[in-house]
Structures are given as structure tokens and as C-alpha cells.
Amino acid sequence: MKIATYNVNSINARLPIVLRWLEETQPDVLCLQELKAIQENFPEEALLNAGYQSIWHGQKSWNGVAILSRIGQPEEICRALPGDPEDVHSRYIEAKINGIIVSCLYLPNGNPVPGPKFDYKLSWLNRLLIHAQTLLDRGTPVILAGDFNIIPTEMDAYKPERWVNDALFRPESRQAFNTLTDQGWVDAIRKIYPDQTVYTFWDYFRNAFGRDAGLRIDHFLLSPDVAPRLISAGVDRHVRGWEKTSDHAPVWVELENNKS
């Protein structure tokens, strides 16, 4: 079972890229972030024609998340991170697919620091820590996937000293990520590549991709009962080199099928 996550930076601007990549790699499940489309403007038909059923939560201009599946309709569990009814950003959607709970998330960027946007990021992280523990306590297989907007360690930035005061690398953000792994979640990319530099994002400026000036901010966190099924993982870097591409690349994990 192959599961992928991709921050598309507008699903409609990126539709040709997404369809090309789906045809190329045919993941079973795909989590999308930054749809940048209202609910009515999600390209459901085009994705159905490509073999994928979708659930999504759109929003005007910004944010927006979706879960696609070619192995059966995603059974939606919720479309908001619990803990703040006044949070209107479309940043979280959760569904059950093939016996696994898939949580697709788009964490707030949080810049500038300090300020209300960073406060929002920290409160969102706090809610995520609570919900992540709740999911573990439920005892079913779970995958948290998406754009965490967190650089977990110095290995994960091309020049970490440039990021020390950035919301993506601030101690509060990294500590929250550490708390998740302390809860028992397994960072799948780091598990497969313990010593290698792996990036998932390269900004549009200054030929960042050509210089490999990237960040690792898109992550898969596997619950302890899913982690032993991890076979392989990777980043489809070549997609970042396509014309009219996103500033993120697709990230994926391959899991052994459940034999039980």
C-alpha cells in the first residue's frame, strides 16, 4: 500500500502536474494540502477519471486539504482538528481507508515570530498533540501525513543558521515534533534515511531547487502498529523540476499489506 502527501500550492493551477504524477506512480492514497480553492472548485471529476475518489475541505483563497484514494471511497471521520470551534481554516481532514486512519494536515506557517500567526501555530500544535494522543489511545492504525511546516532538526535545512528565528525551526515548533515522536509516532522518512539529507520543499526564489537549497517540512508520522509495516519511503524530487510545478515535491511511504 503506497500513501503519498503533496502540498500542491493550488489544486487547479497544479491539476496537470497532479494527473501526470498520479499516472506515473499510482499511489493508493494521496493527501493534498494548499488547495487554494473553494469547496465547489475542487476538480472531483478529473480525479475520478484518473481513478481516484476524493474527500476535501476547501476554503476561499488559502489552505484547503483533500484525501484521494483509488482503493475505495475514503470514509470521512472529521474535517477539522478538534479543540477550537472558532478555527475556520481548512487545515485538517481525517478518513478511514482500508483499515487505516489517514490524517491529512496542513499546519500553519506561523511567521512572523513573535505575533498572532505564531501564537496560532502554537495553539494548533497543542491541539494536534492532544488529538494525536487520542488517536494512539484508540489503538487503531493511524498515519499523520502532510505539510507540518516544521524543520525537525538541523539536518533538515540547507543552512540551519538562517532559520533559527523562523517559525518553522523555532524551538517551540521542533519541541512539538519531538513530543509527537515521544508519544510513539515514527518519522518514516528519517527511519528509512537515518543519515541522509532529504528535502521536500525548495522555494521559488534564487534557483533554490537547482542549488538544492531545500527544507524537509512534509512528513509521515506512523503509529507504532503501522511502523513495522514500513517497507520504503521517498521524495519524488523530479516533480519539483517540472514546468509550472509546486514549491513542494510529493512524499510517499510504502507499507506492507496487513496480513491479519
Add this chain to the structure above:
DNA sequence: ATGGCTCCATACTGGAGA
């Protein structure tokens, strides 16, 4: 330190992204 680029909105410019 700044600005470089890309997208959206209802636009000839500004906000957001990371």
C-alpha cells in the same frame, strides 16, 4: 538584510507563502 517567485483576489496592486 533584502529580494527573489508563484498563487489568489476582482486587480493593474497587495497578501500569503516558507
